[in-house]
Amino acid sequence: MRAESKVIHLMGLGFSLNIIISVLVTCIIVFLFCFIGTRKLTVRPSSRGQLLIEYLVGFIRNLISNSLDWKKGQQFHLLGFTIFLFIWVANMLGLFFMLNVDGYSYWKSPTASPIVTLALALLVVLLTHYFGVKEQGFKEYFLNSYIRPVALLMPIKLLEEFTTILTLGLRLYGNIYAGEILLGLIASLANSYGLLTWVVGIPLQIVWQGFSIFIGSIQAFVFTTLTMVYLAHKIEHE
Helix, strand or coil, rough: CCECCCCCCCCCEEEEEEHHHHHHHHHHHHHHHHHHHHCCCCCCCCCCCHHHHHHHHHHHHHHHCCCCCCHHHHHHHHHHHHHHHHHHHHHHHHHCCCEEEEEEECCHHHCCCCCHHHHHHHHHHHHHHHHHHHCCCHHHHHHHHHCCHHHHHHHHHHHHHHHHHHHHHHHHHHHHHHHHHHHHHHHHHHHCHHHHHHHHHHHHHHHHHHHHHHHHHHHHHHHHHHHHHHHHHHHHCC
């Protein structure tokens, strides 16, 4: 049976402890990776950390260039890098072990929670509006986003803002949550009848973990790509 999340209450609000822990760990891992990888920068990279950082920077640059003109898109370079790295690490956290104490879960992938993924999606959508207004001015942004080319489409475009949050957030959540559920079921299968089921369960667990790493990487790529696409729609004139 899947362990419940330990909930702590603060000022009348409930917070899942496993989500708080895993989000903090994700932030620490991302910070340490960037800090260690860029601690001793050289013109000709000699460390694996710097090589990996430079590869990711180039990868995100190409990703942005596919959606935006680079003169406009370069301001989102760090944003894209941070989103991709944070989501990738968050997707990986719950794949390799579980921490359950007294029936409560204290460890999981943060992106296996709809609250986290919908919050990320909401943040992305709010940023697209902010940069759209910053780039065009409020009046021109409003006209370009909701009135042109046909004013009658404005209700649909307003509805689209909410559906964007749902699709962007729930796509990520569904894939990571389903992966963790299946890993838990496979682990239960491996432990159900001792050595007999270990022979089947352990190889199946390894295969599914490898597949989950692939899916988690794809979802980080998709989320970052869609973020840049939405930004392009908001800051560029039709």
